[in-house]
Amino acid sequence: MADNFNFELVSPERLLLSASATEVVLPGTDGEMTVMAHHAPTMTTIKPGVVSVVTAEGATERYVVFGGFADILPDGCTLLAESAVAVGDIDRDDLAQRLQDAREDVADASSDAAKQKAQDYLDHLTTLNEAIVSA
Template structure:
């Protein structure tokens, strides 16, 4: 059995999860990363995506996060999400609203840097939509 560590997933609204886990897969801004016990101290920003958590008893849970950052230490990981929800609780209308807002942000972007950032966010949401809510 793999060593376990403490994991907390927090959104501005509430604490979504606080548990002993064996691994967490995060959508880091530099790419997907797996966190396990005794991980080197790391802090990373989180892009919109799915967080997969394997609890110490082997159960798997998935959450959708819309940005934030993770603080990883050898005995724990805290993910502070801008917004988060369990995959099973995803609201298709909310995701469609976020996609529409991202399209509008792209259309309203004034500088090249703002356009690039808006396009990246729209691409991430589009990929996320396809990954968790297939048509």
């Protein structure tokens, strides 16, 4: 049986989840990562994606995040999301608007670096949209 650790998911609006968890899968900028108790101290940026949390009770909760960063310690993990919502509560119109805004940001970028950053964000949102639509 896996050890438990404290997990908190925080958005600017509110604390979405504070729970004892056995496993959390984060959409890190460099790839998905699984956090478990006794994880090495790490800080990572988060890309738009789905966070999956297995609680100490064995339930799985999923949240859509739109960027942020995670602070991982051996006894806990805090994810500070730019924006987050439970998968079941996702507003598809909001996601469509974010995709449209990202497309406009790519088109309006004034430098190669800005264009690449905007394109990366658009790619993440597109992947997230495809994952949610098929779920």
